[in-house]
Amino acid sequence: MLARLFPDRFVPVLLATILLASLLPVRGAVVPVAQGVSTAAIVFLFFLNGVRLPRDEVLHGIRNWKLQGGALAFCFGIMALLGLTAQWITMPFLPATLALGFLFLGILPSTVQSATAASSMAGGNVAASVVAAALLNLGGVLLSPLLFATLAGAEGEIHGEAVLRIVAILLLPFVAGQLVQRWLRPWVLANRGLATFMDRTAIAIAVYVAFSAAVVGGIWNLLDAREIGIVFAAVAILLAASFGGAWGFGTLLKLARPDRITLLFSGAQKSIAVGAPLAATLFPPATAGVVLVPILVYHIAQLILSAWIAPGLARHEEV
Template sequence: MLARIFPDRFVPVLLATTLFASLLPVHGAAVPIAQALSTAAIVLLFFLNGVRLPRDEVLHGVRNWKLQGAAFAYCFGAMALLGLGAQAALAALLPAMLALGFLFLGILPSTVQSATAASSMAGGNVAASVVAAALLNLSGVIVAPLLFAALAGSAGAISGAAALRIVAILLLPFFAGQVAQRWLRPWVLAHRGLATLMDRSAIAIAVYVAFSAAVVGGIWDLLDIREIAIVGAAVAALLALSFGGAWLLGGVLRLARADRITLLFSGAQKSIAVGAPLAATLFPAATAGMVLVPILVYHMAQLILSAWLAPLLVRRAGV
């Protein structure tokens, strides 16, 4: 029954993480230790991503410029505008930082593992999905903060210290992983389960630390049932618009069905793996958790939706 409700096992992990942070948030003298642990986990996450990403597949996949260009434009263009529109529509209904979280959601890159897995289950172009996810995430570490700064106005100003943290915590570990790929990639591929566990543990730690700070800052005192319901309804609307728009764009561009499926999941999904570290880098600890609420809800909902969509697409294709 739980497998039907939560087709991706990471969904209950994220739910448990936010619940644990709400009941037992890290505070006091433990905060610097938790933040240091979170930073180390993020560095490991991006290092492993660098080790896994095969350079030759990227070079091969870039040749499908129509699909990759559409995925890039949709992920960072259309989705950013949807996030900006959601922020504007909700500004009078939600706390400012929570509404800003919808813009933050819109500028994030796509997921890696879940978008590729959903595309594979739905009969999409798996190789192109791997490349799209890699390109979107690699470029997203640079594009997402700049896009957020451009669209968020004064709230999105990036300090020199924040820029250095992005380079040191996200970019440098990734490129170090690329350098070490020759020696470590066979081991990582041979131990996929352990690597995935390390990935998801790193994300859970980052979410726990960020959300703990929000809980200590009084997030549950600031939000009532009405506002939580508004967030849920707004995320549902965004899911419908983002997935529907990506599928429609694939039809307008007359992509092959397999490429259209790849665009659907690569364009409409958003990554908590980048969102949590980026929020911890861009925002003060007390506000990062509030900004993360929309992407947390969206991420869990998109995993469930994608797991239900994939077999539907297979049945529609008559496979």
């Protein structure tokens, strides 16, 4: 029963992290220490991603330009516009920072492991999924902040300090991981379980510290049941638009069915692994926790939805 409700083990981890931050948020003198640990975890996460994402496969997979170009266009183009639309629609009913979280959701890159796993389960092009995940996350480190700054206007203005933090905390560790990939990637591949545990722990730490600051700042006093319901309803509509739009976009591009499945999950899924660190670099801690609410809800919902629809796509292929 639990496996059906939480098809990805990271879902209950995220829920537990949010609950822990709500009950036992970081306060007082411990805050700088927690923020330091969170920053170190983010640096390690992007270093590990740099080690893990295969350069050779990326270069080889770029040849499938229609699929990879379509994934990039949908993830950073159509999804960014969907996020911007969700922000505009919810702005009259939600606090401005929370509504801004929908735009932030829209500009993020795709997930890596879960998009590839869902594509494999559904009968998609697994090799292309790996390449799409790599390209989208490589592009996301640079494109996501630029898109956010462009679409958010004054609220998304990125100052020099934030740019330096993005470079130092996200980009440089990723590049360092790519440089040492030759030596460390065999170990990471041989210890996939440990590597996954380490990167998910890093994500959980970043979410816990950011959401703790939001709790201390009064997020649960800021939001009432009506506003929480609006967030859930908006995420549900956004999920339907993104998954339906990605499938329709693949059909419009006349992709083969396996490639269309790859585009579906690579284009419509969004990554908390990039979202939490990026929010921590762009916003003050209390603001980051509020901005993360839509992507936290979306991330959990997309994993459950993907696990439900992937077997159906596979059965349709068998028929």
